[in-house]
Amino acid sequence: MVKLADGIRVVDADAHMTERHDLFTERAPKGYEDRVPHVERIDGVDMWIVEGKAFGKAGSGGTVDHHGKKHPFRDSQGGSWGINDVHPAAWDPKERLRLMDELGIHTQVLYPNAIGIGGQNLRNSVQDPIVLRLCVELYNDAMAEVQAESGNRLLPMPIMPAWDIQACVQEAERCAALGYRGVNMTADPQDSGSPDLGDPAWDPFWEVCAGNQLPVHFHIGASQTALSYFGTTYWPSQDDYVKPAIGGASLFQNNSRVLLNSAYSGMFDRHPDLKMVSVESGIGWVPFMLEAMDYELEENAPEYFHKLQKRPSEYFASNWYATFWFEKGRGDLQHLVDTVGEDNIMFETDFPHPTCLHPDPLGMVGETIASLRPETQRKVMGGNAVKLYRV
Template identity: 85%
Template sequence: MAKLAEDIRVIDADSHLTERHDLFTERAPKGYEDKVPRVERIDGVDMWVIEGKTFGKAGSGGTIDPQGNKHPFRSSQGGSWGIDDVHPAAWDTGERVRLMDDLGIDAQVLYPNNIGIGGQNLYNTLDDKSAVRMCLELYNDAMAEVQEESGNRLLPMPIMPAWDIQACVREAQRCAGLGFRGVNLTADPQDSGSPDLGDKAWDPFWEVCAGLNLPVHFHIGASQTSLTYFGTTYWPSQDDYVKPAIGGASLFQNNSRLLLNSAYAGIFDRHPDLKMVSVESGIGWVPFMLEAMDYELEENAPAWFDKLQKLPSEYFRDNWYATFWFETGRGNLQHLIDAVGEDNVMFETDFPHPTCLHPDPIEKVSEKIATLRPETQRKVMGGNAAELYRI
């Protein structure tokens, strides 16, 4: 392994936790046991069910088998694997912490799996939004327990009830009281009936998140709109194993629309302390987009360009973070990170998903990370995350 700078604290800014089958049923209030998600075996497959409706397979949520071997997506997570086929660290938090110890990872930020990375599989299933809100609160309560029991080494991002802005405000306030260090929001609340995020109706939510130091996280694939994008970018004639590679790579750049829209909408002029995170999107597209967003707005909407308090690209520097894991900068990673901003980049592993840095993430990236300036290494491998998440 190439020698890294001294005193590096590794914080993994994106990993996933597969939902245990009893996550909801063991926490359901008395009399509501049949009104929360549970797992039923249907035609030989474990499925998540709520009030008679299925909302997805209760699958593995990962591609790493119990022996630690990695498999292609179509042969594992995207195939027949159930929760017993995946490495126990994918769903057992005790096993996760033990694996982190083995790998030299101090803390991990966690996102959901089967219920939808932004919770969309859950809240798009039921018309009774009061029932869905209860389920989201049960999920968030369970994740608060995970964080507390891990001693803040596991930092789940709680899901927001995106169909109701005022409910999002209340849940963000509640989650801050539970000790969460950020929130997980779908990129497309209009999918569930709310205004899009550029609407000023969201200002009370942005104000609460900024005031409570809750960065707002947008993970790729965290909406029905983005998943549709994932499923339509490849040509139908492509091999079934190639299709997820095309869809996955397309999702990275899909997150650029969040940066563009948030900057142009004036959100950060009204809420200058608000922080947002583009999760699992990589960083290679950022420098080009910073140039494009300035050029395109001035060319197409000069009056709006002049109305903003900053250049559109400056909002990334002041208000955004992005995560990276496999990128090399084509041999000049320092140049790439400098172009993005070394204060705006965080390292991730994406465990246990198809593109994760398995089996030894730090060793896998050490050669390229070692090419960075020592201070850059400390920031991107954990310092920026430690500051953002107050750990």
């Protein structure tokens, strides 16, 4: 096995935790047990039910079985698997920690599954504003317990009530008090009736996030708009096993629009300490986009270009991070990392999703990572995340 540089404490900046069936009901106030998300068996299939309506299958949330073997998406997560078919580390925090020890991973940043990676499935399924806000708080309370009980080795990202800016401000403040190290935000709050993120109406939220050292995370597929990339980019004639590959790859490029819009919006001039993370989108597209965002704005809106305090591309270095896992930089990862910026990159595994590095994440990337300078290895494999998440 290829040996990495000494002193690396590996931080996995993107993994997922399948929601346990009793996650909401065990914390629900009396009288709300049947109104918050819970699981009922319908026609032989476990389904998530909220307010009397199904909003999705209570599936596995992963493709790794109990023996650590990965299966095609169509046969597992996207097929018939339920929570009992997936590796228990997908939903059990104690099993997750045990597996992390086995794999040599110290800390993991976690994102949801069934409720929508940005929490959007709740907004789409619940009409009562009291129940909707309760669902957000119950989920975030449960994940705060996971973090605390893990000794901050598991760092879930809490979901935000994106349909209500003031509620986001309040929930971010509450989550900071609970010890969270960031927030999980949808890229498209306009899907749920709020202004888009470039609107100055969001400034109070950015102020709270920056002031409490809560980086704002944009995971691919964290909105209905973003998910349209997954379901519409493949040609209908493609094989059913090929379609998820096309959809998944298309989602990566979708995050570039969040970087573009945020840099052009002026939000970082107003909130220079605000940090954002592009999650599960890779880094190979970043150098081209940094060039394109400068060129396009200066060509099309020169007056606005000169109103910004920095060149658009410079906001990536000062305010953004990106995660990567399988990329090799066309044989020269060090050049790619240097072009993107070694202080702005974090490693991820995406466990237990279809593209995760399993069953041996460090072994799978060991040779590629070993090609990096020792100091670069320390930063991208853990050091940057240790600093960002205060671990």
